[in-house]
Amino acid sequence: MDLGLKGKVAIVTGTGRKGALGETIGVGLAREGVNVACVDIVKEGAEEIAKGIAENTGVKTIAIKVDQSDPQQVKDAVVKINAELGPVDILVNNAALMGPFGRIEKMELKDWQAMIKVNLDGCYYWIREVWNTMAEKNYGRIINISSVAGVMGGFGQVNYSASKAGVIAIAKTAALEGARKGITANAVTLGVVATGQSAETNEASERLKMRIAMRKFGDPEDVANMVAFLASEKAGYVTGQDIHVMGGIDLFTY
Ligand SMILES: NC(=O)c1ccc[n+]([C@@H]2O[C@H](COP(=O)([O-])OP(=O)(O)OC[C@H]3O[C@@H](n4cnc5c(N)ncnc54)[C@H](O)[C@@H]3O)[C@@H](O)[C@H]2O)c1
Numbered sequence: 001m002d003l004g005l006k007g008k009v010a011i012v013t014g015t016g017r018k019g020a021l022g023e024t025i026g027v028g029l030a031r032e033g034v035n036v037a038c039v040d041i042v043k044e045g046a047e048e049i050a051k052g053i054a055e056n057t058g059v060k061t062i063a064i065k066v067d068q069s070d071p072q073q074v075k076d077a078v079v080k081i082n083a084e085l086g087p088v089d090i091l092v093n094n095a096a097l098m099g100p101f102g103r104i105e106k107m108e109l110k111d112w113q114a115m116i117k118v119n120l121d122g123c124y125y126w127i128r129e130v131w132n133t134m135a136e137k138n139y140g141r142i143i144n145i146s147s148v149a150g151v152m153g154g155f156g157q158v159n160y161s162a163s164k165a166g167v168i169a170i171a172k173t174a175a176l177e178g179a180r181k182g183i184t185a186n187a188v189t190l191g192v193v194a195t196g197q198s199a200e201t202n203e204a205s206e207r208l209k210m211r212i213a214m215r216k217f218g219d220p221e222d223v224a225n226m227v228a229f230l231a232s233e234k235a236g237y238v239t240g241q242d243i244h245v246m247g248g249i250d251l252f253t254y
Contacts, residue, residue, distance in 0.1 A: 003232035006033030009085045010231065011078070013068060013126060014095030014145075015049045016040025020195045021145065021220050022094045023049045028224030029090065029231060030057040037081040037088075039066045040095060060085055068095055068122030069114075078129040087133045090231045093123040093144040093167060098198075101157045112159045119163035123170055131183075140183035141231045144171045145223075146242065148191045148249055164189075168242045175240030184239035188226050191246030193218040213248025 010029050015022035015038035026036045030053045038050040043065035050063035062084050066077045081088060096119045100111045123144055134140025149157050150164025167187060174185035192208060194200045194217045199208060209215055226245050229235050244250060 001234070003032050003228060003234060005029065005090075005228070005232050008034045008089040008231075009037070009081070009087065010034045010090035010092065011037045011039060011081060011088055011126065011130070012092045012094060013039050013066075013122070015063075016042030016045035016095075017195075017197075018045070018049065019220075020197070021193060021223055023052075024220035024224045025092055025094060025227050026050075026053050026061075027057070028221070028228045029092075030054075030059045030061070032228055032232070033059060034090065034231070035060040035085045037061070037077075037085055038063045039068075039077055041065065041067050068125060069117035071121075071125045071128075074122070074125040075129050078126075082133060087137060088130045089134070089137070089139055090141045091126055091130050091143070092227055092231075093126055093142070095122060096145070096160075096163070098160065101154075101160060103156050104158050107158060115159035115163050116166075119160070120166040120170075123167045127170065127174055127185075131178075134178070134183050135181040138182035140178060140181070141235075142171065142174050142178070142183065142185035143227050143230050144168065144185070144187045146187045146189040148189060148244075148246055151189060151242070151244075152250065171242070172240045179239060184230070184236065186230050186238060186240065187242040188223060188230065189242050189244050189246065190223060191218060191244075191249035193220055193223060195220060211249060211253070212246070213251045213253040216247060218245060218247060 046063040050061040
Protein backbone atom coordinates (compact mmCIF):
# COMPACT_ATOMS: atom_id res chain seq x y z
CA MET A 1 0.00 0.00 0.00
CA ASP A 2 1.43 3.38 -0.98
CA LEU A 3 0.89 5.57 2.03
CA GLY A 4 1.28 8.74 -0.02
CA LEU A 5 3.91 10.14 2.32
CA LYS A 6 6.64 10.93 -0.22
CA GLY A 7 8.20 14.35 0.36
CA LYS A 8 6.53 14.97 3.72
CA VAL A 9 8.58 16.23 6.66
CA ALA A 10 8.61 14.54 10.05
CA ILE A 11 10.10 15.24 13.43
CA VAL A 12 10.85 12.09 15.39
CA THR A 13 11.91 12.83 18.94
CA GLY A 14 14.06 10.42 20.91
CA THR A 15 16.18 9.31 17.97
CA GLY A 16 19.38 9.09 19.98
CA ARG A 17 19.93 5.40 20.61
CA LYS A 18 20.67 2.80 17.95
CA GLY A 19 18.16 -0.06 17.99
CA ALA A 20 15.61 1.90 20.01
CA LEU A 21 12.15 2.90 18.89
CA GLY A 22 13.02 6.36 17.59
CA GLU A 23 15.42 4.96 15.02
CA THR A 24 12.99 2.30 13.79
CA ILE A 25 10.14 4.82 13.55
CA GLY A 26 12.41 7.19 11.61
CA VAL A 27 13.49 4.43 9.24
CA GLY A 28 9.86 3.37 8.74
CA LEU A 29 8.84 6.88 7.73
CA ALA A 30 11.94 7.34 5.55
CA ARG A 31 11.10 4.11 3.69
CA GLU A 32 7.87 5.86 2.67
CA GLY A 33 9.87 8.83 1.37
CA VAL A 34 9.51 11.12 4.39
CA ASN A 35 12.34 13.55 5.19
CA VAL A 36 13.20 13.09 8.85
CA ALA A 37 14.47 15.41 11.57
CA CYS A 38 16.15 13.34 14.29
CA VAL A 39 16.08 15.16 17.61
CA ASP A 40 17.46 13.95 20.90
CA ILE A 41 19.40 15.14 23.91
CA VAL A 42 22.19 12.75 22.79
CA LYS A 43 23.80 14.65 19.92
CA GLU A 44 26.13 11.94 18.57
CA GLY A 45 23.34 9.35 18.62
CA ALA A 46 20.97 11.59 16.67
CA GLU A 47 23.69 12.40 14.15
CA GLU A 48 24.58 8.76 13.59
CA ILE A 49 20.94 7.77 13.15
CA ALA A 50 20.16 10.69 10.81
CA LYS A 51 23.20 9.83 8.69
CA GLY A 52 22.23 6.15 8.54
CA ILE A 53 18.64 6.94 7.52
CA ALA A 54 19.78 9.28 4.74
CA GLU A 55 22.35 6.82 3.40
CA ASN A 56 20.00 3.86 3.45
CA THR A 57 16.84 5.45 2.08
CA GLY A 58 17.92 8.55 0.14
CA VAL A 59 15.65 10.96 2.03
CA LYS A 60 16.87 14.22 3.56
CA THR A 61 17.57 14.20 7.27
CA ILE A 62 18.93 16.52 9.90
CA ALA A 63 20.03 15.90 13.45
CA ILE A 64 19.57 18.42 16.23
CA LYS A 65 20.52 18.21 19.86
CA VAL A 66 17.51 19.25 21.93
CA ASP A 67 16.75 18.99 25.61
CA GLN A 68 12.99 18.97 25.25
CA SER A 69 12.38 19.99 28.83
CA ASP A 70 13.48 23.47 27.70
CA PRO A 71 10.76 25.20 25.64
CA GLN A 72 13.26 27.56 23.98
CA GLN A 73 15.36 24.68 22.65
CA VAL A 74 12.24 23.07 21.18
CA LYS A 75 11.19 26.36 19.59
CA ASP A 76 14.64 26.93 18.04
CA ALA A 77 14.75 23.36 16.72
CA VAL A 78 11.38 23.68 14.97
CA VAL A 79 12.45 26.95 13.33
CA LYS A 80 15.59 25.21 12.03
CA ILE A 81 13.68 22.16 10.80
CA ASN A 82 11.07 24.27 8.97
CA ALA A 83 13.91 26.21 7.31
CA GLU A 84 16.09 23.24 6.37
CA LEU A 85 13.66 20.41 5.61
CA GLY A 86 10.45 22.36 4.97
CA PRO A 87 7.27 22.87 6.97
CA VAL A 88 6.64 20.01 9.35
CA ASP A 89 3.78 17.62 8.48
CA ILE A 90 4.32 14.87 11.05
CA LEU A 91 5.37 14.95 14.68
CA VAL A 92 6.17 11.75 16.55
CA ASN A 93 6.54 12.43 20.26
CA ASN A 94 8.69 9.44 21.16
CA ALA A 95 11.39 10.81 23.47
CA ALA A 96 11.01 10.01 27.14
CA LEU A 97 12.84 9.37 30.32
CA MET A 98 12.19 5.85 31.55
CA GLY A 99 13.58 6.24 35.07
CA PRO A 100 14.52 6.73 37.84
CA PHE A 101 11.43 5.17 39.34
CA GLY A 102 10.28 4.68 42.94
CA ARG A 103 7.23 3.94 45.04
CA ILE A 104 4.95 6.87 45.77
CA GLU A 105 6.15 7.59 49.29
CA LYS A 106 9.82 7.10 48.47
CA MET A 107 10.22 8.81 45.15
CA GLU A 108 12.57 11.78 45.16
CA LEU A 109 10.73 14.94 44.16
CA LYS A 110 13.43 15.72 41.64
CA ASP A 111 12.71 12.38 39.89
CA TRP A 112 9.00 13.18 39.70
CA GLN A 113 9.70 16.64 38.32
CA ALA A 114 12.34 15.54 35.79
CA MET A 115 10.05 12.90 34.31
CA ILE A 116 7.10 15.25 34.00
CA LYS A 117 9.28 17.94 32.45
CA VAL A 118 10.69 15.71 29.73
CA ASN A 119 7.82 13.30 29.01
CA LEU A 120 4.80 15.56 29.46
CA ASP A 121 5.96 19.17 29.16
CA GLY A 122 8.27 18.25 26.26
CA CYS A 123 5.44 16.56 24.36
CA TYR A 124 3.33 19.70 24.73
CA TYR A 125 6.19 22.02 23.67
CA TRP A 126 6.70 20.15 20.38
CA ILE A 127 2.99 20.22 19.54
CA ARG A 128 2.76 23.90 20.41
CA GLU A 129 5.62 24.76 18.05
CA VAL A 130 4.43 22.75 15.02
CA TRP A 131 0.77 23.64 15.40
CA ASN A 132 0.46 26.83 13.34
CA THR A 133 2.47 25.39 10.45
CA MET A 134 0.25 22.33 10.32
CA ALA A 135 -2.91 24.42 10.54
CA GLU A 136 -1.74 26.71 7.71
CA LYS A 137 -1.11 23.68 5.48
CA ASN A 138 -4.35 22.06 6.60
CA TYR A 139 -2.32 18.89 7.17
CA GLY A 140 -0.82 17.57 10.34
CA ARG A 141 -0.22 14.24 11.99
CA ILE A 142 0.64 14.11 15.67
CA ILE A 143 1.50 10.77 17.22
CA ASN A 144 2.30 10.51 20.91
CA ILE A 145 4.00 7.34 22.09
CA SER A 146 2.50 6.16 25.35
CA SER A 147 2.80 3.11 27.57
CA VAL A 148 0.60 0.48 29.16
CA ALA A 149 1.71 2.10 32.45
CA GLY A 150 -0.24 5.17 31.37
CA VAL A 151 -3.51 3.24 31.11
CA MET A 152 -3.08 0.53 33.78
CA GLY A 153 -0.75 2.26 36.23
CA GLY A 154 2.80 1.14 36.86
CA PHE A 155 3.96 -0.28 40.19
CA GLY A 156 6.80 1.94 41.40
CA GLN A 157 6.37 4.14 38.35
CA VAL A 158 4.06 6.92 39.46
CA ASN A 159 6.04 9.56 37.57
CA TYR A 160 6.21 7.54 34.37
CA SER A 161 2.59 6.35 34.41
CA ALA A 162 1.29 9.87 35.08
CA SER A 163 3.38 11.29 32.24
CA LYS A 164 2.23 8.58 29.83
CA ALA A 165 -1.45 9.03 30.77
CA GLY A 166 -0.87 12.72 30.12
CA VAL A 167 0.38 12.27 26.57
CA ILE A 168 -2.82 10.35 25.74
CA ALA A 169 -4.87 13.25 27.08
CA ILE A 170 -2.77 15.72 25.09
CA ALA A 171 -3.40 13.70 21.91
CA LYS A 172 -7.14 13.71 22.51
CA THR A 173 -7.19 17.45 23.13
CA ALA A 174 -5.05 18.12 20.04
CA ALA A 175 -7.46 15.92 18.08
CA LEU A 176 -10.40 18.05 19.17
CA GLU A 177 -8.66 21.33 18.46
CA GLY A 178 -7.22 20.09 15.14
CA ALA A 179 -10.28 18.31 13.80
CA ARG A 180 -11.32 21.10 11.45
CA LYS A 181 -7.76 22.13 10.62
CA GLY A 182 -6.62 18.94 8.89
CA ILE A 183 -4.68 17.88 11.97
CA THR A 184 -5.12 14.44 13.47
CA ALA A 185 -3.62 13.41 16.79
CA ASN A 186 -3.44 9.94 18.27
CA ALA A 187 -1.54 8.02 20.90
CA VAL A 188 0.20 4.74 20.17
CA THR A 189 0.38 2.88 23.44
CA LEU A 190 2.94 0.13 23.93
CA GLY A 191 3.42 -2.83 26.23
CA VAL A 192 6.96 -4.19 26.23
CA VAL A 193 8.96 -3.70 23.08
CA ALA A 194 12.32 -5.41 22.66
CA THR A 195 14.73 -2.52 22.25
CA GLY A 196 17.62 -3.98 24.23
CA GLN A 197 16.95 -1.85 27.28
CA SER A 198 13.29 -2.23 28.14
CA ALA A 199 11.63 -4.58 30.64
CA GLU A 200 12.39 -7.47 28.25
CA THR A 201 15.92 -7.49 29.67
CA ASN A 202 15.15 -7.64 33.40
CA GLU A 203 15.01 -10.67 35.69
CA ALA A 204 11.19 -10.82 35.61
CA SER A 205 11.11 -10.99 31.83
CA GLU A 206 9.81 -14.59 31.52
CA ARG A 207 7.13 -13.92 34.15
CA LEU A 208 6.22 -10.78 32.30
CA LYS A 209 5.86 -12.63 29.01
CA MET A 210 3.21 -14.88 30.59
CA ARG A 211 1.21 -11.73 31.24
CA ILE A 212 0.97 -11.06 27.48
CA ALA A 213 -1.76 -12.87 25.53
CA MET A 214 0.60 -13.43 22.60
CA ARG A 215 3.42 -14.55 24.94
CA LYS A 216 5.97 -12.40 23.16
CA PHE A 217 7.40 -8.93 23.37
CA GLY A 218 6.80 -6.40 20.66
CA ASP A 219 9.23 -5.66 17.88
CA PRO A 220 10.11 -2.01 17.12
CA GLU A 221 8.79 -2.64 13.58
CA ASP A 222 5.31 -3.29 15.04
CA VAL A 223 5.37 0.25 16.36
CA ALA A 224 6.94 1.81 13.26
CA ASN A 225 4.25 0.27 11.02
CA MET A 226 1.44 1.76 13.09
CA VAL A 227 3.13 5.15 13.22
CA ALA A 228 3.64 5.22 9.43
CA PHE A 229 -0.01 4.39 8.87
CA LEU A 230 -1.24 7.05 11.30
CA ALA A 231 1.10 9.58 9.66
CA SER A 232 -0.44 8.98 6.25
CA GLU A 233 -3.38 10.33 4.29
CA LYS A 234 -4.96 6.87 4.66
CA ALA A 235 -5.50 7.49 8.37
CA GLY A 236 -7.13 10.87 7.82
CA TYR A 237 -10.37 9.90 9.59
CA VAL A 238 -8.64 8.41 12.64
CA THR A 239 -8.18 10.94 15.41
CA GLY A 240 -8.21 11.19 19.18
CA GLN A 241 -7.57 7.48 19.57
CA ASP A 242 -5.31 5.58 21.90
CA ILE A 243 -4.17 2.66 19.78
CA HIS A 244 -2.75 -0.26 21.70
CA VAL A 245 0.21 -2.02 20.09
CA MET A 246 0.92 -4.47 22.88
CA GLY A 247 0.07 -8.05 21.88
CA GLY A 248 -2.73 -8.28 24.45
CA ILE A 249 -0.83 -7.34 27.63
CA ASP A 250 -4.03 -5.47 28.50
CA LEU A 251 -6.22 -8.59 28.08
CA PHE A 252 -7.09 -11.20 30.71
CA THR A 253 -4.85 -14.16 29.92
CA TYR A 254 -3.60 -17.24 31.79
N1 LIG B 1 10.65 -0.04 24.91
C1 LIG B 1 9.50 -0.33 25.53
O1 LIG B 1 9.25 -1.47 25.93
C2 LIG B 1 8.47 0.73 25.71
C3 LIG B 1 7.26 0.39 26.31
C4 LIG B 1 6.27 1.35 26.46
C5 LIG B 1 6.49 2.63 26.00
N2 LIG B 1 7.69 2.95 25.44
C6 LIG B 1 7.88 4.32 25.00
O2 LIG B 1 8.53 4.32 23.75
C7 LIG B 1 9.36 5.47 23.64
C8 LIG B 1 10.77 5.08 23.23
O3 LIG B 1 11.27 4.13 24.12
P1 LIG B 1 12.66 3.36 23.91
O4 LIG B 1 12.49 2.03 24.51
O5 LIG B 1 13.11 3.48 22.51
O6 LIG B 1 13.59 4.19 24.93
P2 LIG B 1 14.96 4.99 24.78
O7 LIG B 1 15.35 5.38 26.18
O8 LIG B 1 15.95 4.25 23.98
O9 LIG B 1 14.54 6.29 23.96
C9 LIG B 1 14.19 7.48 24.53
C10 LIG B 1 15.02 8.59 23.90
O10 LIG B 1 14.61 9.83 24.48
C11 LIG B 1 15.76 10.62 24.64
N3 LIG B 1 15.59 11.66 25.65
C12 LIG B 1 15.57 11.49 26.99
N4 LIG B 1 15.47 12.68 27.61
C13 LIG B 1 15.42 13.62 26.63
C14 LIG B 1 15.32 15.04 26.64
N5 LIG B 1 15.30 15.74 27.78
N6 LIG B 1 15.26 15.69 25.45
C15 LIG B 1 15.32 15.00 24.30
N7 LIG B 1 15.44 13.64 24.22
C16 LIG B 1 15.48 12.98 25.39
C17 LIG B 1 16.84 9.64 25.04
O11 LIG B 1 18.16 10.16 24.86
C18 LIG B 1 16.53 8.44 24.17
O12 LIG B 1 17.26 8.46 22.95
C19 LIG B 1 9.26 6.19 24.98
O13 LIG B 1 8.29 7.20 24.90
C20 LIG B 1 8.79 5.11 25.92
O14 LIG B 1 8.08 5.63 27.03
C21 LIG B 1 8.68 2.03 25.30
